[in-house]
Amino acid sequence: MNAPATLRDYSLTGPASGPGFAHAEWYATPIPRTRMKELMKRSDRAGLRDFGLWAGLTVASGALLIWVWGTVWAWPVALIYGVLYASGAESRWHEYGHGTPMRTRWMNDAIYQLASFMSLKNPVLWRWSHARHHTDTVIVGRDPEIAFPRPPSLLAWVLNLLHVVATSKEIWKALRLSLGLLTADQKDFLPESERPKAFRAARAHVGILVSAGIAAMLISSWLPLVLIGGPTFYGSWLHHVMATTQHAGLAEDVPDHRLNSRTVLLNPVFRFIYSNMNYHVEHHMYPMVPFYYLPALHEDIREDCPRAYPSLLAAYREIVPAVIRQQTDFNHYVRRPLPAGAGPTPAYQRPLIAAE
Amino acid sequence: MPNWIRVCAADEIEAEDLIRFDHDGRTFAVYRSPDDNYFCTDGLCTHEQVHLADDLVMDYVIECPKHNGQFDYRTGEAMRAPVCVNLGTYPVKLEGGEVFINIQGAEQV
Numbered sequence: 001m002n003a004p005a006t007l008r009d010y011s012l013t014g015p016a017s018g019p020g021f022a023h024a025e026w027y028a029t030p031i032p033r034t035r036m037k038e039l040m041k042r043s044d045r046a047g048l049r050d051f052g053l054w055a056g057l058t059v060a061s062g063a064l065l066i067w068v069w070g071t072v073w074a075w076p077v078a079l080i081y082g083v084l085y086a087s088g089a090e091s092r093w094h095e096y097g098h099g100t101p102m103r104t105r106w107m108n109d110a111i112y113q114l115a116s117f118m119s120l121k122n123p124v125l126w127r128w129s130h131a132r133h134h135t136d137t138v139i140v141g142r143d144p145e146i147a148f149p150r151p152p153s154l155l156a157w158v159l160n161l162l163h164v165v166a167t168s169k170e171i172w173k174a175l176r177l178s179l180g181l182l183t184a185d186q187k188d189f190l191p192e193s194e195r196p197k198a199f200r201a202a203r204a205h206v207g208i209l210v211s212a213g214i215a216a217m218l219i220s221s222w223l224p225l226v227l228i229g230g231p232t233f234y235g236s237w238l239h240h241v242m243a244t245t246q247h248a249g250l251a252e253d254v255p256d257h258r259l260n261s262r263t264v265l266l267n268p269v270f271r272f273i274y275s276n277m278n279y280h281v282e283h284h285m286y287p288m289v290p291f292y293y294l295p296a297l298h299e300d301i302r303e304d305c306p307r308a309y310p311s312l313l314a315a316y317r318e319i320v321p322a323v324i325r326q327q328t329d330f331n332h333y334v335r336r337p338l339p340a341g342a343g344p345t346p347a348y349q350r351p352l353i354a355a356e
Numbered sequence: 357m358p359n360w361i362r363v364c365a366a367d368e369i370e371a372e373d374l375i376r377f378d379h380d381g382r383t384f385a386v387y388r389s390p391d392d393n394y395f396c397t398d399g400l401c402t403h404e405q406v407h408l409a410d411d412l413v414m415d416y417v418i419e420c421p422k423h424n425g426q427f428d429y430r431t432g433e434a435m436r437a438p439v440c441v442n443l444g445t446y447p448v449k450l451e452g453g454e455v456f457i458n459i460q461g462a463e464q465v
């Protein structure tokens with residue numbers, strides 16, 4: 001039977017904050033070093049192939065949108081352009097933030113900056129918040145990226161199909177950061193030495209958005225904003241639908257990514273847009289592995305993991321009832337059964353861990 | 357007087373790779389570069405004290421397995437956030453096909 005439902009405080013400065021899992025042993029399926037070295041290998045060629053295809057399709061669909069602007073064809077073309085621009089950038093922001101797709105560092109960094117602007121994420125703030133997400137994945141009071149705190153907001157999920165909540169928050173953050181203002185949570189994970197860089201990046205983002213707005217006014221057309229900035233609202237929905245499956249409805253406070261993350265099998269088009277982040281257990285267990293080797297890593301560790309979901313639909317069949325039940329039962333979560341013979345989950349170690 | 361400690365046979369470390377070496381309650385990472393030079397740094401990442409031994413070596417860079425922070429293992433220099441603090445480095449010598457480190461000779465950039 002569940003304990004009485006209680007609301008948890010997800011803030012990074014509330015009662016659940018404090019020592020995290022920085023020094024804890026998270027579960028990782030053992031993989032021989034020689035194999036790991038193969039899986040971690042970086043390839044400029046593989047990275048450039050993916051980036052070239054994505055950038056090429058985005059630019060081509062953007063050019064087509066300019067061409068058909070003012071006709072009825074602008075709607076379907078904008079839909080394609082928006083998804084490539086925004087959903088594609090969301091996943092590339094993440095990949096290049098890890099620095100894994102390319103062997104050449106400046107190429108990773110340049111694409112990271114580009115994708116950060118396209119997804120309207122501050123590149124400095126998010127690098128640090130994401131580092132914490134990997135240290136303390138779905139650990140309440142530690143992980144700044146828990147997308148479905150209990151009770152999850154279903155209204156916010158629906159609004160975020162047009163990224164209303166998510167991107168508005170990012171724009172608000174950018175405005176505050178451009179003025180040199182940080183929240184208490186941001187101060188918790190962003191070291192002082194990095195703060196001026198975050199402020200500079202925010203000013204650059206705000207500057208580009210304002211320029212697009214001025215261009216729209218000067219030519220009396222929405223087109224500049226439909227091309228720049230706007231797609232982050234109207235084109236992020238596909239990423240939102242896929243990324244919901246990462247952790248929604250699963251366990252909190254457990255040092256085992258097999259229990260707090262999902263791997264969902266997707267078609268090649270979605271995997272291209274999403275940079276293979278559907279292999280989410282694999283990504284969290286071994287963040288050193290570039291996205292193009294995640295399917296191979298999946299094959300290597302699948303016997304040690306809960307069964308992957310065969311489709312988005314299958315994942316949503318589990319997520320929807322779970323998040324509805326969590327509206328009133330804050331202790332409810334989906335328990336992922338480990339296969340027979342799988343490695344055991346490490347004991348919960350958080351209270352014993354020294355602070356960072 | 358330098359205090360040289362034997363780590364392993366030189367060919368026990370593959371080119372462009374590293375091994376973990378524990379000594380006297382401390383942990384070190386010993387590297388062999390692609391051009392067959394040997395280096396030694398502290399064995400724990402300066403960000404969250406994760407062992408560097410499971411990492412990826414690319415040319416002269418070691419990448420942390422936890423958050424992909426990067427160091428130049430020749431100098432210990434922190435090169436990519438979220439690492440901001442340099443690694444300590446230690447002199448290494450090769451003698452009779454064996455690798456030795458001098459852990460009293462810490463060098464810092």
Ligand code: FES
Binds near residue numbers: 424438
């Ligand atoms: S622990 Fe090494 S980069 Fe974070």
